[in-house]
Amino acid sequence: VVDIETAATLTSAAIANAEKAAQSVVRVAEKVSEALKGSFKIHSEEITVRCPESVEVVSIALEVKAGLIDPKIRFPFGVPHRVKLRSLTGLQSASQAIVPTADGFELKPREMATDQIYILDVEYELEESHDVDALVERTSAREVPKGHNSEFWMQAALKHPKVLKTKYGRVDFRDLDFSVDVGISEQVGMVIPGSFRHELDLAAQLIVERNPHAKFQLGRRHALAMKSRGKGLDTAQLLGELQDLFLPATFANFLEVTDDFHYSNCYRGADFYEIPFPTWPRNMRVLSRTDLTLDHPASSGFLRYKKQDFLQRVAKVLKLDLGDVSKE
């Protein structure tokens, strides 16, 4: 049953939050735009938020006004990462019109032709208080029911697009990040046979044992355990090989990101449950990305984890025949 009063209260609170967040994104863009107005005719304005770098790019198409204009216009709104000015025709750089200053930059309209449209791109770091989550809803599957393919759905949508539409000409979010934790420890645990656990245990005991007789006995038992596994790598080398599977470049082979999303990176899980086992990951965190704009306000896609392929690789390292144990 939908509790409409609660829903309405939540929605209006969410809109207020979204407005605040939109304000923090457009604030500097509005200042830039305001500073330009006296000397330039503004044709269009847009903001692109580059999520990975926490950077917003303010792009303004402008034209020098005819008549008396200021020799320089100051933009003391913080030092931008980059400022680019180019003419729309021929896309030639007009960097001679930009002068960096201690607190921002200056623009010299007299260095610009009066009959041309220019594109000014200014990259600012996003305000520390910016809150993309107030503007964008990001949801994904935490895990997948047993017996299902390992497909994690991911969905992103602008929460209240009107807020962005009214505040500025256009606000786009590029490369919004999506983290999905792919649980792997159980599968690793599932395919490691008891005999290999025994071999590990003996190896660990062998290293710390000081008594020569006990060391000899342990050495024999360890050698026997290794022999029963067959020819191949020693215990430490095997663990090294297993570790390689968790390197981003290797684990990426077991991932596929579809539809509106694209794969960006993966790394060992870094959440609360990982700390006791810093080198043996319980989860691999997979980073996917998508773009949201007012023309494309919602994205939907899947992260597919090729579990069987991963298990086959683990089994190959351990020289195991998986049989039917990998089916969950």
Next chain:
Amino acid sequence: VYNASPAAPETTVGSRLSIRAVEVPGYLGVLFHAKFLPESRKRAAVKFRLLRSDQTEEFVKEVELFRPELRVLDVPEVVKFDYDSNARSYRLDSKVRLENAGDGTAVLAISGGPGEDNQIVDPSGAGDFQKRFLDDLGLKLTDLKDRWPQHSATLDDLIRTTRAKHTFDEEDLSDIRSISVRLERALSEDEVFLGRFVAAIVTSYMKHIQLVTELRSFMDYLSAVGPGRVLLWNALQVLRHRGGEQTVNLTLHVTDLARNHYDPIQLRPIKIVCASECEIPVHLLIDWAGPQAMARGRRSRG
């Protein structure tokens, strides 16, 4: 409700929600919150009816709701614990038999009741690496706090909670939830911070690692995972036994990956018999039931 026009508010009759206009055409976002259901798995369907002036289109969106369901299958009255000091191996003649009958991952912590007989603690001596690792990590995270003072409280809380004993009650879960959300947000918003955070963990580990730690750590990692999607949070801890007969009262504390609260499960008292003073690893007390456990058993014998 996302992208619904505030100018044309939603109305509802019973469980039907009507939305008359959207802000921009093309989509509508509705976020649902599921209650705690008695069933551990249920397929929920939401029916959407799109009304246009000339036609009506109807479609159904289905979602699978699931959670863990920890079942206690057997609690032995008496457990005989043998420790072979020559082979350094343990043997228990019976164990607490558990099963995760649900589809979601169960995160489990085992605690002992009050009193000397119920002490579940870090193993003596073997905790050196863990301690050195956490001490070193604490120092490295302090460096991160200098550069990212806005995340200072989150990092302090993280260190505190990794050392804490968890009961997964409402208060504990709310603390974990808050730290996780803040940490996740900090890591996702700043890739430089993420890189430095992961590097701090890895370098602290590498600094104190020895081959024996690597071997032990891998065994601990395997011990902490039960078949049927179970993570045993305090797998590395031990039950302290003073030798002879000792009656222990164990409680199972469960949560899931969404950090929901489940009622703790109090097991009936177990008499543990052991010839001499010893430490019993927590993970050894549990035997996991389920098709995976049986499959693993078959493979071990083979």
